[in-house]
Amino acid sequence: MLYLTMEAAEIYFSARLNVDEWTFASLEDKTKALNMSEKNILRLPFSGLQNAADAVFPRDGEDAIPEQVTDAMYEEALSLLSGKDSTKNLTDLHVRDSSFAGFSTTVDPNIDRPWLLYNLTSPIAWQWLAPYLIDPRTFAVKQA
Numbered sequence: 001m002l003y004l005t006m007e008a009a010e011i012y013f014s015a016r017l018n019v020d021e022w023t024f025a026s027l028e029d030k031t032k033a034l035n036m037s038e039k040n041i042l043r044l045p046f047s048g049l050q051n052a053a054d055a056v057f058p059r060d061g062e063d064a065i066p067e068q069v070t071d072a073m074y075e076e077a078l079s080l081l082s083g084k085d086s087t088k089n090l091t092d093l094h095v096r097d098s099s100f101a102g103f104s105t106t107v108d109p110n111i112d113r114p115w116l117l118y119n120l121t122s123p124i125a126w127q128w129l130a131p132y133l134i135d136p137r138t139f140a141v142k143q144a
Contacts, residue, residue, distance in 0.1 A: 003065050003073070009022075012071065012074045019078060029081060033077040034073070034077045037076035041069070043119075044129065044133055072122075076120055
C-alpha cells in the first residue's frame, strides 16, 4: 500500500460505527480490501498536477494526500469487505425498487449513482472523492 497503513485503518475504524465487516475480517482480508481500495481509487482521474511523476499524491504543490481521499479509501475497503461488487451493481444502476414474489422491478432513469461508473462500491467514498476528480463530461485541449 502506498498511502494506507493497517495501523491507520484500525484507528479510523475504531472511531466509526457499523464496521462489523472490518472488525471480524481476517488480517489477510483487511489487507486485500485496503490494497484493492487504494488501487481502484488511485486510478481515478484526479484534478490538478502531480508533484512527482511517480506518485499520484501529493498534487498542486501540497505536501500530503488529502484526509478525505484516505478516508474514502477506508470506506471503499469496508464496502468491499461487505461483499459489494461494482460490476454487479452496474446492472442495478436505475432500479428504484423491486419485489421478489411479484417478480416486478421499477426502473427510474433519474436515479444517479456515479460512483458505480467509476468502479467504486461505496457512495460515501464517492462523496468524499468527487471534489478532487475531473468531471468526466469535460475535456481540455492542449495547444501545441
